[in-house]
Structures are given as structure tokens and as C-alpha cells.
Amino acid sequence: MDKIFLILRREYVSRVKKKSFLLATFLTPLLFGALYALAIYLSVTDSEEEFNIKVLDQSGYVGNHIEDKGVARFEVINEPLDTAKAKVKQGEGFALLVIPPLELYQPKGIVLYTNHTPGLELEGDVDDAVELALEEAKMDKLGLNQSTLDSIKTRVKIASKSLSGESATSGSSAIAGAVGTLSGMLIYMFILIYGAQVMRAVMQEKTSKIVEILVSSVKPFQLMMGKIIGVALVGLTQFMLWIILTGAILSFAPSLLGADPATLAEAGTQVSMAGNGGNAQAMQAIDKVNEMIGQINLPLIIGSFIYFFLTGYLFYAALFAMVGSAVDSESDTQQFMLPIMLPVIASVMMLGPVIKDPSGDLAFWLSMIPFSSPIIMMIRIPFDVPMWQLALSMLLMVAGFVTTTWMAGRVYRIGILMHGAKVNYKVLFKWLMSKD
Numbered sequence: 001m002d003k004i005f006l007i008l009r010r011e012y013v014s015r016v017k018k019k020s021f022l023l024a025t026f027l028t029p030l031l032f033g034a035l036y037a038l039a040i041y042l043s044v045t046d047s048e049e050e051f052n053i054k055v056l057d058q059s060g061y062v063g064n065h066i067e068d069k070g071v072a073r074f075e076v077i078n079e080p081l082d083t084a085k086a087k088v089k090q091g092e093g094f095a096l097l098v099i100p101p102l103e104l105y106q107p108k109g110i111v112l113y114t115n116h117t118p119g120l121e122l123e124g125d126v127d128d129a130v131e132l133a134l135e136e137a138k139m140d141k142l143g144l145n146q147s148t149l150d151s152i153k154t155r156v157k158i159a160s161k162s163l164s165g166e167s168a169t170s171g172s173s174a175i176a177g178a179v180g181t182l183s184g185m186l187i188y189m190f191i192l193i194y195g196a197q198v199m200r201a202v203m204q205e206k207t208s209k210i211v212e213i214l215v216s217s218v219k220p221f222q223l224m225m226g227k228i229i230g231v232a233l234v235g236l237t238q239f240m241l242w243i244i245l246t247g248a249i250l251s252f253a254p255s256l257l258g259a260d261p262a263t264l265a266e267a268g269t270q271v272s273m274a275g276n277g278g279n280a281q282a283m284q285a286i287d288k289v290n291e292m293i294g295q296i297n298l299p300l301i302i303g304s305f306i307y308f309f310l311t312g313y314l315f316y317a318a319l320f321a322m323v324g325s326a327v328d329s330e331s332d333t334q335q336f337m338l339p340i341m342l343p344v345i346a347s348v349m350m351l352g353p354v355i356k357d358p359s360g361d362l363a364f365w366l367s368m369i370p371f372s373s374p375i376i377m378m379i380r381i382p383f384d385v386p387m388w389q390l391a392l393s394m395l396l397m398v399a400g401f402v403t404t405t406w407m408a409g410r411v412y413r414i415g416i417l418m419h420g421a422k423v424n425y426k427v428l429f430k431w432l433m434s435k436d
Contacts, residue, residue, distance in 0.1 A: 007226025
């Protein structure tokens, strides 16, 4: 155990002192901070451009009801079409909205004439404004008003409970799916980045012949475990520093920009009102999101993330170390990398079906198989996965890690000292089953 610790410490110290590690660790939070500062700057500065839209209503339905929407400012005109087009072409207004004579219940032929291609936001605002105007025209024709329609609407909130009597997550599928997907993708990235580092580290020592000196003092299995755990600690250190530094930068970004809390609150209110026509719907949406987040068991998610984060890495890192010990160059790894990476890639491709039915048979079995469970189980956990399934998945991950470590150790003890040999799956199997 002491020898494993010595190798672990050497691997850890040598990596955290590298310039590449320091640059990636400190520049990444600065990048997030810069993006956050840019978002704050755009929020506190009134730089939203407004577009003047001339409205030529030949139908008689839209002109009396159309109202400004988002970045679109409407001006109803009454003049010949050719004259209106000529004025807009000369720069009097950004665009001309022409409403031809139309059937109220089947509106067709509406055209927006512009000198320049409008953006998606402007197009959406114009569409929404015309739709609202036509809806109000229909209400006038039917003798209805908005208060009557509001009185008809009925809001119902249904509390979901499991058969055991415990409250189930209600209305938080979108939040749960986002949390699970983010957790799964982080594990996916960690496996790819740091698993590949283990493989390269093994190949570098093998090709430089350093390993021949090392194995005279330590067993190949101890060398392999020291490298795997050392790189894992490097990854955890980097992730923890990212979290701490990013949090600190995001906390100080507003003050560095000279934006006081009152200004930020006012900017947030303006953005919410602009996106929701000045109504209280934005605040209701925010309250609903906060309520849904409160229904998610964050301590369970964080604890499970750390567990699957580590066990998933250890499971795949042993396989990466096995491949690194068997080949002499990185180009030779391609034939062995595909079978290792296919389960990881397949797990990411299964995100949609799992989120669609997190309690289905497909989600269950994928969350039990060690090759896919680190990613799939993290997606299922926010959806109130049964505790016995979570415990079983964790136990199977331990069994999977022990198995891959045993396999990697069998190949590693022979492959790490082999040079110039042509290695294929048959040779790997022979090394795996060899007793010598």
C-alpha cells in the first residue's frame, strides 16, 4: 500500500505542477466569469434596438388591435401599397407589414416587406402581435371579452403521491431532466479526458523504458493502481478548483462592473417584463422553477454524483491503462479504443429515451450495467429512482470496477514489458488467461 501511495503522490505532484494544468485550471473559471460579466453588461445597458414596423391593414381586423410587442413598434398607416413600399425602401421605417383582405378564421397572405432580413426575435414578435390582434378581432366578432375568457380558465394543481404515501416529484420533469443530463455529461467528459490521460501516461513510461526500472521495485499492479488513482485525484482537484474559482468570480463580477444590487434587480425586472409583455407571468414562472428545484433531492444527487463520478472513472481508467500497456504507440490504440468507447457513446445517445421514460425497462437495465450506469443512473436519480435500484447499481459498479481492475492487472503485468510485439485481441486474451 505504501508503494501505491508513493506512485500516486508522484503522479499527482508531477501533473498539478505542469503549466498546462495550471492554465486550464485558472483560465476556465476566468472564461466563465467573462461570459457572466458580458451577460451582466448587456443586461444593465439599454442597448436593445427597436424596429418601426408600418402596418397597412386592408382587412380591417388587425389595425385596431395590434400593439407593440418586444422589439417591434407598430404604426398603422392608410395609403396605397406602392406608396408605402417606396417610403420603407427610402428608409421610413424598418419594414412594411401588409394585411390583405382575408378570412378571419383562415388568415393567409400576410407579408412583411423589409430592406434587410429581420432577425428571429423580430419575426417572432411580429407573428405574436398579429396573432393577438386576430384573436381580439375574433372575440369582438363573437361578442366576447378578455375578462370572460379569464373567468373560464381553471387552474388545478394535483399533488402526486406514490403508493407508499411519499410525495412524488411534481411538475419538475424539465428540471430533473436538465440536472440529470448535466451530471451525466460531466461524468462522460471526465471519463474521456482523464481516462485518456491514464493511457498516455502508461504508454509514455513504457516507450521511454522507465517502467523497466520501476517494476524492479514495485509490482506492475501497484504501478497501475498508483497511476489510476493519482490521475483521478488530479481530476477531482481540478474540478473542485473550477467550482471554487468560478463561484468566487461570479460573486465579484457584478461589483467589478460597477453594477449595484438595485441596478441588477431593476435590469432583471426589465428583462422579465420585456419578455412577457409587462405582465406578472415572468415572476410566476421564476417562482415555479424555484419550487420545482426545491422538490429535487440535491444532497442525494450530489452524493450520488461523487460516487458514480469516481467509480465510473475507475471502471474505465483500468481499461484505458490496459490498452496503454499493450501498445507501443497511440496510433495502435484505435483498434482497442472503439470497444471501450462504444458503451460510453451509446449511453449519451440513450439520454432521450431514458428521460422520456426514466422508470422503463430500458432505463432500468442501462442503469444496472456498469458500462453505462454512471451516466444513465445520474439521469434517473432526479426522477425519484427507487432506493433499492440505486443501491444495486452502486454495488454492481463496485463489482465492475474490481473486475476491470483484475483484467487490466493481468494484461498490464505482461504488456508493460513487451516491446515490438504485434498485439491483437487474441494476444490480449492469452495474456489475460496466462498464469505465469
